[in-house]
Amino acid sequence: MLREIRPAIVLLLVLTAITGLAYPLAMTGIAGALFPAKAQGSLIEKDGKVIGSALIGQEFKDDKYFHGRPSATVAPDPDDSTKTVSAPYNAANSGGSNLGPTSKALADRLKEDVDKLKAENPNAAVPVDLVTTSASGLDPDISPEGAQFQVPRVAKARNMSEDQLKQLVASNTEGRWLGLLGEPRVNVLALNLALDRAAAK
């Protein structure tokens, strides 16, 4: 058995160096050369400043923008580091609400959000993704129905025609991959950037 000790130490160190350093560092180099923008996090710049990542949702509260899904992410409480406070779309601390199917807190939150959306657009059924929090709290997407639902509000805030916005939503809708995998979706940040451009014209 004693002769197993040398391999236990040396082999561990060698394999650690290969898999823990050489491999990730080599992949960083190769990925950076082949897909530089994606390897950095698909960042979007506007006027030379980073405004976010194409893949990471951000919070929209203004009526003139399409809103993303509710986010359950938190941040450390500045007054008491053992506690946390709500911090939607905190991209440095992802996470979901983790509320279960019989949670009273979830039922109350859903009711409040549904009522708010119904008041905003009484003519359409509330899409489920607009009132449920995502798993990461950073979901960049909403469903096409979720975007269409918000058209009347955005149109009013921007003084734009609903038809124009509906078209904008349609052209920013991404289908299933090869018509099969995943779900149709609208990237909220991309849609809002397109909206700003359309409004500027």
Next chain:
Amino acid sequence: MTVIGWLQIILFCVIIVALTKPLGWYMTRVFNGEKTLLSPVLRPIEAGIYWVSGVDEKREQHWLTYTVAMLLFHVGGFLVIYGVMRLQAVLPFNPAAQGAVAEDLSFNTAVSFITNTNWQNYGGESTLSYLVQMLGLTHQNFLSAATGIALAVALIRGFSRASMRTVGNFWVDVTRCTLYVLLPICVVYSLFLVWQGMPQTLGDYVEATTLEGAKQTIAVGPVASQVAIKMLGTNGGGFFNANAAHPFENPTALSNFVQMLSIFALGAALTNVFGRMVGNQRQGWAILSVMGVLFIAGVTVTYWAEAHGTSMLQALGLTGGNMEGKEVRFGVVASALFAVITTAASCGAVNAMHDSFTALGGMIPLINIELGEIVVGGVGAGMYGMLLFVILAIFVAGLMVGRTPEYVGKKIEAREVKMAMLAILVLPLMILGWTAVGVVYPAAVASMANAGPHGFTEVLYAYTSGTGNNGSAFAGLTGNTFFYNLTLACAMFVGRFFMIVPAMAIAGSLAGKKSIPPSTGTFPTTGGLFVGLVVGVILIMGGLTFFPALALGPIVEHLAMNAGNLF
């Protein structure tokens, strides 16, 4: 449930079955020490590694030596992870200036990664430096996976050899698995993931000013290289807190689909390795069929439950299924499928929050782990776990007809059955034992996030996941406490190694036996009757053991939900 949903599920199954044979062929060659396509490049590196570490690749080990070598290897692995976590503040590659990780959390995480559990009491982007992610986590993702596969291959050799004292050489198996199987796939795979949008950078977290003018700090890092092995090695520990639900850790529907495939690929291929090594591939297909039956049943229930939604959603007129804790790009079907896959294998990555699943939808992941994660299972662990159940099933069949049971030419006798039972009893002991403590000990009760039966399920899930070395969670439970860090580490350790040692004892005992040719009285182990018998034994064992606990958690919650009770 929709047609397009089922098409995605069927496509997944078809691709896994199609991959099983070629991957099994390749892995068999690797573990038999034969030449492969990659040998011209990798053979010199392999020989060099043996030379510096003093490994004689021709010398095989007795099962006990093999096991001791494996344990020594893990002591070292534990020290590396624990060390880099405690020292991360003074080590390089720490752009977010993370401080030293606390002792209990470092201990829990180190045990978690050497046991292939990868339970996340750590927060990823909010706790760990890039160096820990690479040197601590990525490296152990490789080595714990390679260890699992090596052990499964050693047990398979026990079946395929006759009258031999040895079961292989642990150092050679681990090295070959890492170099020839895991690394080459991961190199290609991580580039694919970056192409899909996954970051791979050592740069700082990004400070962005959002369209509405708010500040957003975006965590990035060397994600792709870790995620590739996290999935392929069924480790499942996330780079980010939200794991594979995080858009950076799973950017597209396609990346999600490939991640699901990579969880099952090696585990499924091992059934074929088994068939090839015992000289009859149909033996492997029979085992894969057992797994397939249990898998399809699980997917059907979870998909139905999540698509059906909860009564509180229905009461508000919200249709489209239970989207709380799910991502739009995956939707209900890919989230349900992922949950069943990740718990059928011992992966534990999640692309949706299991804590927010419906009661029945969340029960299937729980059952999957409690049955021992034998549906494909963790790389290696699933195969040796399944073989333990096969031994029991064969034993039951032998009792029925009054003959000494045989399996692939080996007599299954008292020693094998005792060892198999010993290994399987670890599950109820750790899961039910610790859950019982967790629901009465005040400091543990305070960790529950949900009230009522759901809170109980959170605790049950935690110990189930820990013992089964899965790593997924009902994540509302605050696991990063002294109590949970220590008790979960205990569950993970016992769940891994107290299963491995009896399995290896079986390997040694079988390898020493003569191989007997099948006779007319031999129970055929390639047909439907055998598949049905194994499925039956698994369900009866699991059912009898865990039904009372499930009745207190998800089942009563489902009834409460339908009755309109909230907690």
